[in-house]
Amino acid sequence: MTPSLPGGVERRDFDGTTAIATQGHPEYGEATDGQYRRWNPHRSKLGAMLALGMDTGLEADQKTLYLGAAAGTTVSHVADLGGPTYAVEFAPRPARDLLSVADHRPNIFPLLKDARKPESYAHVVEPVDVVVQDVATRGQARVAALNRRFLDGEGRLLAAVKARSEDVTADPEAVFEAVVAELRDHYELLDTEQLDPYHEDHLGVVARPLE
Amino acid sequence: MTDGWFAGLDPDDTTAAAERVASGRADAPEDWPATAVDAGYTADTEEYYERLRAATMEATEAAVTERERADDQQLVHAVRAMADCERTANELAERVAEWGGSRYGEAGSGVGYARRIAEGEVGDGGESGDRALRSLAERVVDVSEEADELRAYIERTAPAVAPNLSMLAGPVLAARLISLSGGLESLAKQPSGTVQLLGAEDALFAHLRGGAPSPKHGIIFTHEYVSGTRREERGSAARALAGKLSIAARIDHYSGDRRPDLQRELDERMERIRSRGGDGE
């Protein structure tokens, strides 16, 4: 039994294949059908987590802090769910594209900040229901630990862990094990699943902060 | 008790708010929307989010623009420094060659010859003249290696500053074009005819004074699509390349989108130019 999709995400038919979709302004050449646009799981790790049926606990209108927003591909779908969406990215080039995604969505707050320095945005970001993390950089467990402060006990961490970002040469399984062990110091892990065939050597994590 | 980004601000001053978003700090988040309403900064939560959005958009826009600008100027410095190092290394290498020829009777040239002296393969004598010459040769090698380091830096950074221009021109030529026009913004504003002649200013002035033929290309001659095209077609090749490079520079400056299509369009255009008349070579 796969968990139901979050409010605001629907299964639709695109050219004969069923895929998840949200309603909003198209941003990255995704297939559209009226107001609906396909949430391409190959382009989005959160999309892959949903397509794989992981129980993310996402709901419409939740407050979200998104770490590693890049050009806003996934952020655009999260913002389509309606809640205030704080989008943190530290590289200027993709942040330029993120700004145009935000132009179409009044609920995105773009922040050019380093996710390893939460004190540089805690004066702007309020406590949220969900932290989505996709930073693809070394020290992913540490980024999750540092941003634990934005979640209360009921909140969720939805993280995509990229093995190669931690260690290009190590066996991905070993990397995941180490990252998961480090995450357990700060979070209770509710579900983990590898994101293939959509993303090679990525682990999807659903977690709840420890008290 | 720490302050939110809005503390003490005039609600109508978006620029001050953006500045605060950029540089403020707090250890932990708080219910900022409620705090702002309590403090009278906004009437309600809806208005809070509107102001927050205006402030974060402005702050991010300003920070991105500033960082991009800084990056293109870094590139300009690096490419000029690389040219200085190459020129200096070559000049000194000629001096080393002359000196070496007089001492050892061997006529070498260039940085390679200086390297052989520096490594003791040529004239490994112990007299003070040998030592002085070897020391100079070592400097030549150092300066030449510095030029290589700078080239590597340019190859790493140009694709981030100007992705499309670097894709079409290669990172070093992209950096040279940016440098010759003073920055990515001014390059983006040049007509393509000017881009075609960047670096050929001397030849252009000679032509304008009368007598000299009009130049067909400047620094873009170093691109294989110009230098590797038959002489009769080079003018067309230079014009076509300059046209695409201008478009690339504009996209890089104004939107930053990556446009892989540009490469295919350029390749096709060159294919047509090169296969006109002649034997295609």
Ligand SMILES: C[S@@+](CC[C@H](N)C(=O)[O-])C[C@H]1O[C@@H](n2cnc3c(N)ncnc32)[C@H](O)[C@@H]1O
């Ligand atoms: C894999 S991409 C994210 C893709 C994006 N989540 C999406 O699905 O549309 C990773 C991004 O994280 C950013 N990043 C890496 N380290 C970061 C940090 N410490 N703080 C903020 N962003 C970071 C990178 O610049 C890059 O844009």
